[in-house]
Amino acid sequence: MRLLLDTHVWIWSQEEVERLGAETTRALVDPETSLYVSTVSTLEIARLVALGTIELSGTLDSWVEETLDSLLCSTLEISHEIAAAAYSLPSGLHKNPADRLLVATARLHELTLLTADERILDYRGVQTLDART
Numbered sequence: 001m002r003l004l005l006d007t008h009v010w011i012w013s014q015e016e017v018e019r020l021g022a023e024t025t026r027a028l029v030d031p032e033t034s035l036y037v038s039t040v041s042t043l044e045i046a047r048l049v050a051l052g053t054i055e056l057s058g059t060l061d062s063w064v065e066e067t068l069d070s071l072l073c074s075t076l077e078i079s080h081e082i083a084a085a086a087y088s089l090p091s092g093l094h095k096n097p098a099d100r101l102l103v104a105t106a107r108l109h110e111l112t113l114l115t116a117d118e119r120i121l122d123y124r125g126v127q128t129l130d131a132r133t
Contacts, residue, residue, distance in 0.1 A: 006115035
């Protein structure tokens with residue numbers, strides 16, 4: 001399985017593990033599962049930290065580095081193709097640019113997007129897995 005972690009799933013995997021379902025927890029530690037995180041998720045987390053919405057153990061830079069290492073995640077950069085594809089998705093899908101970028105990334109890289117976002121889970125144009133299961 002090849003999973004792209006939605007931003008909240010990345011945070012939950014480190015800070016609120018109890019919010020993840022049993023299937024998701026197994027997938028995150030399964031050596032057969034390839035995990036990916038988009039750089040847009042780092043942007044979202046940086047914004048949340050700057051607003052004081054979330055607090056991380058350590059600095060943002062160290063948190064990102066340590067969590068990517070512990071999850072054995074690969075990083076996917078936002079390419080021009082992903083940026084353009086984010087706004088060729090249906091307009092009703094999501095207004096949040098980061099969520100649109102995550103959906104576009106999953107589609108273009110043929111990944112399953114691991115999320116608890118109902119709007120993304122309901123969208124049939126991308127493969128998803130509910131992180132609460």
